[in-house]
Amino acid sequence: MTKYALPGLRLGATSFVLPADYVTGLRWAAAHCDDVALLLMETGRCGELLPSAREIAEIGRIARGEGTSLHLHLPTDADCDTRKAAAAMVNKAAMAMERAAVLRPHSFVLHLDFPSLRGTLRLGRACVGMLSEEKRLWTSEALARILALASRPEQVAVENLESFPPSFWDEWVAASACSRCLDAGHVWKDGGDPAALLADWLPRLRVIHLHGVAPGRRDHSSLAFVPPARLDALMHPLWQAGFAGVLTLELFGLDNFIHSHTALVRSWERYTATGSVARR
Numbered sequence: 001m002t003k004y005a006l007p008g009l010r011l012g013a014t015s016f017v018l019p020a021d022y023v024t025g026l027r028w029a030a031a032h033c034d035d036v037a038l039l040l041m042e043t044g045r046c047g048e049l050l051p052s053a054r055e056i057a058e059i060g061r062i063a064r065g066e067g068t069s070l071h072l073h074l075p076t077d078a079d080c081d082t083r084k085a086a087a088a089m090v091n092k093a094a095m096a097m098e099r100a101a102v103l104r105p106h107s108f109v110l111h112l113d114f115p116s117l118r119g120t121l122r123l124g125r126a127c128v129g130m131l132s133e134e135k136r137l138w139t140s141e142a143l144a145r146i147l148a149l150a151s152r153p154e155q156v157a158v159e160n161l162e163s164f165p166p167s168f169w170d171e172w173v174a175a176s177a178c179s180r181c182l183d184a185g186h187v188w189k190d191g192g193d194p195a196a197l198l199a200d201w202l203p204r205l206r207v208i209h210l211h212g213v214a215p216g217r218r219d220h221s222s223l224a225f226v227p228p229a230r231l232d233a234l235m236h237p238l239w240q241a242g243f244a245g246v247l248t249l250e251l252f253g254l255d256n257f258i259h260s261h262t263a264l265v266r267s268w269e270r271y272t273a274t275g276s277v278a279r280r
Contacts (some may be wrong), residue, residue, distance in 0.1 A: 003032060004261045007268055008239050010034045010069070012248040017257050022051045023058050030068040035246045037207075038070055038105070040096040042077045047095045060103050071107035071207065071246065072100055074146075079113040080135070086142040093146045107206050107246070108156045109181045110146060112139060112172065118163050136171065143172055153177035157206040162186040162219070166197055179204050184234055185211035185250065188226065189219045195233040202241055209250040212260070220251060223260035228267065235267045236274075 005011055012035030015026045022038075029036040038059070042049045051059065063070050074096055078089035097108065117130060131139075147153035158173060159181035160166045166187060173180060180201050184194035186209075198205075212225035223231060238247070251257045 001031060004257070005034060006247070006261075006264055009243060010246050011261075011264075012037055012069075012071075012246050013257060014073075014248065014250055014252065015039050016252055017254060019252070022055050023062070026059050027062050030062050030066040033068065035069045035071065035248070036063065037073055037109070037246075037248050037250070038100065038103070039073045040075055040100065041073065043075045043092045043095050047099065050096060050099050053099070056100060056102060063103065069246075070103050070105045071109065072096060072103075072105045073109045074111070076111050076113070079111075079115050080139045080142060081114055081116045083138045086138050090142050090145045094149055097149050106155065107179070108146075108150060109207055110143075110156055110158050110178075111161060112143065112158055112169060113161055114164075140172060140175065143176055143178065147176060147178055154179045154204075154206070157181035159183050159207075159209070160186055162189055165190075166192065166194075173204065179206035181205075181207040181209065183209040183250070185209060185213060185219045188230070189213045189217055193230075193233070195230075195237065198234075198237050198241075202243070205243070206245045208238075208243075208245065208247045210247060210260070210264075211250045220256075222251070222256040223249075223263040226263065228263075228270070231263060231267050232270055235264065236271045239268070239271055 011033055013029040013033045014037045015022060015029060016039055018025045018028050026036055040050055075092040078085060078092050080086045080089065147156050150156050154177055157179040158169050160183050182194060182197060182201055182205055187194040210223060211219055212221045212223045213219050214221035214225050249257055249260050251260060
């Protein structure tokens, strides 16, 4: 069985690389990767869209058997636009974390989203100032409540989102003990350079999402669409720094995954050709 790995890094896949149910999708990912992102994107009103207790037990059995680590992507069917919405976000995160607690996930990826701002932002603008003080406060309170649900606050990794400048979440990250999740694909799609963030973000970087951007700005596409020099600018510093977090290919479709893994292997070959490995 092919194992999709990378030297010096922990490579992961999502639970939906295959278009299948939770258990079937996770079974493939766990057999082929070092880590799996269990995507609990929607809860429903009372948790009915989450994996059942029986499915969670089977997921745990599979992961233990394969020696694969797990982390959760917390629900995205909530936001911070209103105080009520932020409270709902906390409740949905709590439902997901409680349902999956027996899996002992190492991280929880969190969206702090403001849909009302989408379409008004431009990369690089200090647009957090567009939020009222009250809205920023209830977002801080919601984040604090979610951090308290984890065994350690640094297990919660706040992700940068498409159409927002990566600096948008700096205020909340600086004021808390959370970690970061760098979605490189979101930055590329917005015309930015995720490699430029590494110097500041690496100390608190826990999870990285990698995906390419196909023509038409279609993200979550193969890394074959990323120019090699651009991919190397991100990957080579990660190898040089000995990044200890998880690198997740956030892709849906086996061909996209395989082609992306090939692109990463080629990047590693270019990295070793520079002699950087010997100098570490």
